Structures are given as C-alpha cells and as structure tokens.
Amino acid sequence: MKRFLLPLAIFVVMVGFLAVGLTLNPREVPSPLVGKAAPDFSLPQLHESDKVFSPKELAGKVWLLNFWASWCNGCKEEHPVLMQIAKSGEVPIYGADYKDTREEALTWLRRWGNPYQLVAVDEAGRVGINYGVYGVPETYVIDKAGKIRYKQIGPVDQDVLEKKILPLVRELQNQ
C-alpha cells in the first residue's frame, strides 16, 4: 500500500495545479499599467468633431474610461450596466470609440442610449495601444491624480461593478 503513496501524492498535486489552471482566464493578461499614470492623449470628440478631449481635463476627478466600438459584441453586452452607472451618477464614464467609423458609432449610441459624458474617437487605435488595449470592451478606473487603478478586460457585469468597480470608486472619491 505504501508504494502507491508517492504516485498518489504527485497525482493530487497535478490535479491541484490543473484545477487552478481551469479557473484562470488566459484572456485576462494582467496590465502593467495599473498603478501608473494614465497615458495622456488628445483625440477629437465624437459628437462635436471640432473639439478635442484630453484626460488632463479630468484631473481631480475619479472617472471611468471605457474603450468600445459599434462593431463589438461585448460592448452591447455591458451596455445596460454602463447605462445603470450613468443613471446613478456615481461616477462619470468617458468613452473611447476604438477603431470605428463616426456614423456607425453615432447610430449605435442613438439606438441603444448614450452612457458617456463624452466620447473620444480613436480611429487608428493608437491611444488603445498606449493603454494596452487588446480587445474591446476594456474599462479603466482612473483616480484623482490621473493614475490607473483598475483595468477591466471584457464586459463590465453586475458582479464586477458591485464587487470591484464601485467599492474602488467610492474609496478613491473619499481620498
């Protein structure tokens, strides 16, 4: 009986590793930008194309930066949650329209509703690269000092909103 003990132990360890591996999502690559200053940019606005938007304007505020696109399915999925945040007025959401066309983006917002204070147009996806975006939707929580505090990869759902984003936003707002 004793000679089976070691293989059994190895087996249990392997199962342990594999079980942990199964719960990890390979699409969630931890961002090195969390804790660092949000990259600055200056992009034209979606609704008023002659105006620009820069994150500097929001210094002293806690805000969300949401990368989205009209062609993106996950964005439709998280859209009701964003609408809910906008309605509650707890934290302002600024959109970055990622590699999209102006008309389609405007149509999309007219059709489903606009949760954004303002949308910036990142047509070439360069600002996206600076933020380490590799698939929309991605949402960043940015603090009063302009630092990225959290990055949500993929759609924001009710669970993430209530357990991670809102508690963090409240904490940052009280700082």
Next chain:
Amino acid sequence: MMRIWVLMFVMAIPGLVAAQEARPLAENPQAEARLRALAVELRCLVCQNQTLADSNAPLAEDLRREVREMIAKNMSDQEIIDFLVERYGDFVLYRPPLRATTTLLWIGPFLLLAIAGTALVLAVRRRQNTLPEVIVSEADHQRVEQLLSDGAKRP
C-alpha cells in the same frame, strides 16, 4: 522550341505583376527584415498562440505598424520591446524574462528532470537490493540437464 519559350514567357507574367505589387514592402528591405525578426519574438494578444508576424488580427496589424514606425524612428530593438512590454506586460514576449514570478517556469523543467532522475536511481538501487540471492545447488543443475535432454528427445 519557340512555343516553349512563349509558354515560359506567359507563365512568368504573373510573377512580374506580383513583384510589382510587393514593392512597397521591399522599399526598405532592412527595416522589413528587422520587423520580421522582432515580430516572431512577440505575441499577438488577440490570438495568443500566434506571433505578431503570423497573426492577421487587426491589433497585430496595428502593432506591426507601430513597430515599423519605431524602426523608422531608428529606435533599438530593446527600446521597441520595452515600449510593448510597458503596455502589454511580459506576456507579449515569447521568451519570458527571468524574474521572481517566472522562476518556476524557468527552473521547473530542470527541477522535474532532477526529481525524475533521482527517483529512477533510487528505484533501480532498491530493486537491486531486493533481488534475492539465488543459490543453485548441484541437484538443481542435474535436474535442469535432465529436463533439457528429455525435451530434446521428443519428436
């Protein structure tokens, strides 16, 4: 004979056309070679098992464009890699750097090899010790002889 020459000429036409189409890439062959060398070391974050060179994902195209621009700006390979690592983390590298968090990844295989080797040596030694010392007596030898000769006699 003439016909073969004509045929060969006709067959070469698509080649000429293709060569013309590829010209923008070949304009700066050195830069393209650098891009290719860099792109095979970098991971596409959308289709994670492909390199930046293989992937047709829009993000991979954008990143190749960025890398191309950085090459045009005369940035060193290390600077370009640092640019991407700053944004996407070590995950963009196909060869992960040796860090505190990646030690298991680097040492793990050798560790497993050492464990397996030690286990093998121990198992072989233990088996040698447990093999009973067999003493073959004179009577046994005679019995073997007897059995073998009996067997040989059979048709």
